[in-house]
Amino acid sequence: MVEAAPFRERFETRALLATLVVVVALLSMLPLARLAFEAIAPGGVPSLDATSRVLGDATTWSAAGHSVATAVGGTLLATVLGSIVALLVALTDVRARNAYVFCFVLPLMLAPQVVALAWLQMFGPSSTLLKLVGLAPPPGTRNPLYSPQGIVLLLGVQYAPLVFLTLRAGLRTLPRELIEAALASGARPVRVVRTIVLPLMTPPLVAGVALAFVSCLGNFGIPAFLGIPANYLVLPTLIYQRMAGLGPSVLSDVAVLSMLVGTIAVAGIVVQDAMLRRRDFRITSTSLSARPFELGRWRLPVEIALWSVSAVMLALPLTALVLTSLVPAVGVALSSASATLDNYRFVLLEHDGARRAFRNSFGLSATAAWTIVFIAVPLAYFVVWRRSRLVRVVNLVAELPYALPGVVLAIAAILLFLKPLPLVGVTLYNTVWILLFCYLARFLVLGLRPVVSGYYQLDRTLEEAAQVAGARLLRRIRTIILPLVAPAAAAGALLIFLTAFNELTLSALLWSSGAETLGVVLFSFQQGGDANYAAALASLTVVLTIALMLSTLFVASRLPPGVLPWRD
Amino acid sequence: MNATYRFTRALLAGCVLALALAGAAAAQAPKGKLVLYTSQPERDAAQTVAAYKRVNPAVEVEVFRSGTTEVMAKLAAEFAAGQPKPDVLLLADAATMESLKKDGRLMAHPQAKVAGLDPGTYDADRTYFGSKLITTGIAVNTSAKSRPTSWADLAKPEYKGQIAMPSPLYSGAAAIMLGTMTARNDLGWPFFEKLKAADAVAVRGNGAVLTAVANGEKTYGVLVDFMAFNAKAKGSPIDFIMPAEGLPAVTEPVAILKTTQNADAAKAFVDFILSDEGQKLAASMGYIPANPSAGMPAWMPAGMKIKLMPTNIAQVVDNNSANLKRFAQIFGN
Numbered sequence: 001m002v003e004a005a006p007f008r009e010r011f012e013t014r015a016l017l018a019t020l021v022v023v024v025a026l027l028s029m030l031p032l033a034r035l036a037f038e039a040i041a042p043g044g045v046p047s048l049d050a051t052s053r054v055l056g057d058a059t060t061w062s063a064a065g066h067s068v069a070t071a072v073g074g075t076l077l078a079t080v081l082g083s084i085v086a087l088l089v090a091l092t093d094v095r096a097r098n099a100y101v102f103c104f105v106l107p108l109m110l111a112p113q114v115v116a117l118a119w120l121q122m123f124g125p126s127s128t129l130l131k132l133v134g135l136a137p138p139p140g141t142r143n144p145l146y147s148p149q150g151i152v153l154l155l156g157v158q159y160a161p162l163v164f165l166t167l168r169a170g171l172r173t174l175p176r177e178l179i180e181a182a183l184a185s186g187a188r189p190v191r192v193v194r195t196i197v198l199p200l201m202t203p204p205l206v207a208g209v210a211l212a213f214v215s216c217l218g219n220f221g222i223p224a225f226l227g228i229p230a231n232y233l234v235l236p237t238l239i240y241q242r243m244a245g246l247g248p249s250v251l252s253d254v255a256v257l258s259m260l261v262g263t264i265a266v267a268g269i270v271v272q273d274a275m276l277r278r279r280d281f282r283i284t285s286t287s288l289s290a291r292p293f294e295l296g297r298w299r300l301p302v303e304i305a306l307w308s309v310s311a312v313m314l315a316l317p318l319t320a321l322v323l324t325s326l327v328p329a330v331g332v333a334l335s336s337a338s339a340t341l342d343n344y345r346f347v348l349l350e351h352d353g354a355r356r357a358f359r360n361s362f363g364l365s366a367t368a369a370w371t372i373v374f375i376a377v378p379l380a381y382f383v384v385w386r387r388s389r390l391v392r393v394v395n396l397v398a399e400l401p402y403a404l405p406g407v408v409l410a411i412a413a414i415l416l417f418l419k420p421l422p423l424v425g426v427t428l429y430n431t432v433w434i435l436l437f438c439y440l441a442r443f444l445v446l447g448l449r450p451v452v453s454g455y456y457q458l459d460r461t462l463e464e465a466a467q468v469a470g471a472r473l474l475r476r477i478r479t480i481i482l483p484l485v486a487p488a489a490a491a492g493a494l495l496i497f498l499t500a501f502n503e504l505t506l507s508a509l510l511w512s513s514g515a516e517t518l519g520v521v522l523f524s525f526q527q528g529g530d531a532n533y534a535a536a537l538a539s540l541t542v543v544l545t546i547a548l549m550l551s552t553l554f555v556a557s558r559l560p561p562g563v564l565p566w567r568d
Numbered sequence: 569m570n571a572t573y574r575f576t577r578a579l580l581a582g583c584v585l586a587l588a589l590a591g592a593a594a595a596q597a598p599k600g601k602l603v604l605y606t607s608q609p610e611r612d613a614a615q616t617v618a619a620y621k622r623v624n625p626a627v628e629v630e631v632f633r634s635g636t637t638e639v640m641a642k643l644a645a646e647f648a649a650g651q652p653k654p655d656v657l658l659l660a661d662a663a664t665m666e667s668l669k670k671d672g673r674l675m676a677h678p679q680a681k682v683a684g685l686d687p688g689t690y691d692a693d694r695t696y697f698g699s700k701l702i703t704t705g706i707a708v709n710t711s712a713k714s715r716p717t718s719w720a721d722l723a724k725p726e727y728k729g730q731i732a733m734p735s736p737l738y739s740g741a742a743a744i745m746l747g748t749m750t751a752r753n754d755l756g757w758p759f760f761e762k763l764k765a766a767d768a769v770a771v772r773g774n775g776a777v778l779t780a781v782a783n784g785e786k787t788y789g790v791l792v793d794f795m796a797f798n799a800k801a802k803g804s805p806i807d808f809i810m811p812a813e814g815l816p817a818v819t820e821p822v823a824i825l826k827t828t829q830n831a832d833a834a835k836a837f838v839d840f841i842l843s844d845e846g847q848k849l850a851a852s853m854g855y856i857p858a859n860p861s862a863g864m865p866a867w868m869p870a871g872m873k874i875k876l877m878p879t880n881i882a883q884v885v886d887n888n889s890a891n892l893k894r895f896a897q898i899f900g901n
Contacts, residue, residue, distance in 0.1 A: 125784035139711045139784030140730055229771055229780075231900055244638045245737065249648075329802035331709075331782035338803060351614050353631060418648070427651050512642075512653065514630045524633060528609050529775025529795065 012473045013386070020379050021394055027441040028397045031412035038415050039259045042252030050252035059238065064260060067217055067234040070151045074216035077156025079209050082163030085306065087193065090171040093292040094303050098567070102549070103310045105566040108161035109545055111502035112221030113522055114538040115158055118317035120145055120225065121324040121535065126331040128323040129316070146230040151223055155216045157313050162215060163208035165565050170204025171197075189293050203276055210272035214265045218405025220505040221519070225526065235261045236407045236505065243411070243509055251415060258408040265404055318542060325535035343536035354537060356514065357521040360432065364517065365500035368439035369493040372447035377489060378477055380448060384455040398448060401441040406505030413438050413510065432515035438506045443499060447492040450563045454488025457560050487555065491563045494552060498545060598833035599626035605643065606658040607636040607740060608820070609775065609795070612853050616658075619849050620840045627833045635773050636660045636740030647673075655828040656837045658699065660740030661818040663747070663885045665696040668823070675824040675831070677838050684859045685842070689819045698819025699841045701856040703874060704745050705815050707781045707791035710805040718812040719755055722788065723762035731768035732780045733790035736895055739773045741792055741818045746891050747884035748816040748877050755813065760898060770899045782806050794854040797867040801854075814877040819858065
């Protein structure tokens with residue numbers, strides 16, 4: 001370490017760090033602190049009124065129970081599905097692995113409300129798809145997805161890729177010797193998996209489970225589409241209904257509900273931590289990764305099974321979605337006479353709100369992506385090469401808005417920005433800027449992680465040479481580090497763009513006229529009875545998402561491994 | 569002075585006068601931005617705005633669309649923040665407008681042309697004006713084996729588990745329906761309790777009822793007329809029944825907020841809604857217009873008489889929150 005740095009260098013470093021700390025504190029800490037403050041001191045007056053009122057209400061606990069039930073169920077399904085697929089893809093010699101990973105991870109990148117809408121169109125007495133094959137149930141049958149089981153199923157489908165990704169990353173580090181020793185001792189492959197692979201993979205598996213649990217808990221789109229029509233509320237939809245139906249008079253109550261959701265999420269993370277502390281899971285060898293198991297005559301059946309799972313999870317619902325978008329009205333059967341592109345025409349050309357939503361979603365997502373990358377590159381410098389306790393705390397704080405459910409951040413932002421800002425007298429509430437603020441806060445960590453892994457690939461001597469030659473910090477970041485870390489930063493920007501483009505949780509609570517996003521317009525169409533317009537809009541966003549994901553495959557080879565989730 | 573000079577002077581004076589008049593007219597043509605909060609369905613709101621813009625091309629319109637309750641909640645949030653955004657409101661029912669008027673939030677528009685309109689559809693102080701007549705009746709999927717002929721019929725046990733209705737906690741039209749029906753002796757609260765016993769589901773808004781009935785998930789629904797007829801015209805397997813006791817109706821009034829930033833455009837919007845063109849547009853969208861001389865929607869045969877249920881608006885407004893609470897107790901949140 002170059003300790004005897006001249007004064008200006010130290011000053012610049014400290015100034016940059018201070019700026020970054022302030023930015024992260026403003027984005028992450030301030031809203032959450034304001035939320036906690038509102039829960040214990042509603043309206044500025046310290047009192048436990050709001051807390052006792054909310055905690056004493058039976059609706060709160062029924063919604064909390066539903067939340068935990070669907071989160072646990074969804075996590076279980078996601079874990080089983082994701083780990084089986086991860087083991088098969090990472091440890092065996094199935095073919096077309098890249099294509100399969102792309103298809104399996106796709107539901108994760110799609111908006112939850114699009115997934116919900118697509119699956120809804122697959123069932124029900126007037127499902128266009130079922131009518132086409134003559135399997136439509138008789139009228140009067142309830143769509144089976146409008147139930148807690150439906151919510152659990154879709155949560156599992158949406159977040160199985162999360163468990164898959166974390167487990168697969170862990171499986172890459174599995175050492176060859178342990179497995180070969182077991183095989184040489186006569187153990188069958190299944191036994192090897194059971195007694196060696198799975199115990200060693202406990203950390204990534206538990207991490208994946210915790211991630212899936214928190215995501216299921218905070219998911220809004222799926223319970224909104226499937227639960228609200230069945231009057232089955234979970235905490236995020238309860239918060240949304242209270243806010244939408246009663247306005248800011250219930251802000252204190254809703255703040256308490258948000259704290260409750262956050263507490264349950266944190267409890268999940270703490271349990272994960274506790275589980276990992278009890279044993280030592282370190283892998284001591286750093287040899288090559290395991291050679292794939294050969295499946296022999298099982299290979300084809302396994303491949304067929306894998307692709308069938310993907311077909312059910314992805315292809316069928318998307319087909320149902322597109323078919324519904326081609327029908328002029330709800331309940332009409334699809335035929336060559338009734339097929340029409342009217343819905344697309346309305347959504348793209350006639351409906352002002354949808355056109356504005358495309359512009360807003362694009363603009364907000366792109367702005368958020370580049371701003372976050374602009375913050376993430378210098379921040380990652382400190383996280384990777386200038387680690388101190390302050391930086392560790394900042395890193396942790398930056399994770400909070402993404403780890404906690406989105407409704408928590410949305411309510412916190414409303415509390416923060418409802419009244420005009422102190423010095424400038426401008427109100428951000430009800431404008432597009434409050435949405436941008438929330439995007440920046442929530443997706444910061446999505447940009448930080450790829451950039452950090454990009455830094456790990458760099459050779460620090462380049463930077464040190466520049467420092468010895470007299471270049472100060474900002475110049476070194478700008479001229480040396482940025483070009484080298486650019487691919488990883490761009491990948492992070494794309495990830496942020498895709499996630500922000502498809503999100504609904506934040507915009508459902510924060511949108512205003514002129515600032516609608518695609519998720520909101522979709523929700524509005526569905527709630528207004530225009531299921532066909534909703535299907536057309538959803539199909540368009542799916543095509544866009546897939547196109548963007550495919551476009552990255554051209555540059556995928558230059559990126560550090562694991563940055564793009566859909567690439568092996 | 570010679571004749572040429574006098575002629576030139578007159579010509580110049582005429583030009584200046586013409587320019588002044590043109591300038592005044594141009595200055596009076598509405599321009600700028602107009603923000604509309606409405607509970608109309610998306611497509612109808614889009615069509616209304618497009619037609620208004622054809623008459624007033626210099627105005628840029630922004631629309632916020634949601635169920636009446638959600639629009640009111642958003643409005644309450646903006647009032648609390650001291651920055652209400654909308655200039656005009658086009659909401660389902662007069663009861664909502666009455667409560668806004670009581671809070672002093674509405675701007676009167678005395679010059680509105682109310683000739684040809686029934687005095688019961690607009691406010692005596694000219695703060696809100698009914699734009700159309702939307703009735704609520706019984707929608708039925710065409711595959712249904714039997715059809716109810718009256719509201720009391722709907723609560724019969726043979727329709728158990730097959731009924732969807734819009735929740736008054738979300739829809740303004742449903743709130744009026746609740747207030748109107750509970751005030752009647754032949755229906756009252758026992759009717760809703762019987763509906764609950766028949767496992768009727770209260771869903772979020774008329775749109776959800778339309779989806780459920782047209783999809784076949786529920787065979788019967790309580791639904792507004794234009795939604796059923798418009799869907800039927802596009803081929804949905806749905807029919808509309810007018811029950812024997814009569815149909816509760818709302819007038820979908822339009823009103824201007826006192827805090828409007830663009831009073832000219834707002835007044836022009838009200839004028840457009842009440843004008844011949846606006847009323848004909850409503851008829852073409854499948855609504856019964858407030859001004860009968862504008863013609864009837866396509867689904868209504870000539871000479872058809874609709875039996876309306878009389879509504880005491882003042883009574884509905886007074887009992888609204890108590891009614892909603894009781895409904896929530898019966899049907900859940």
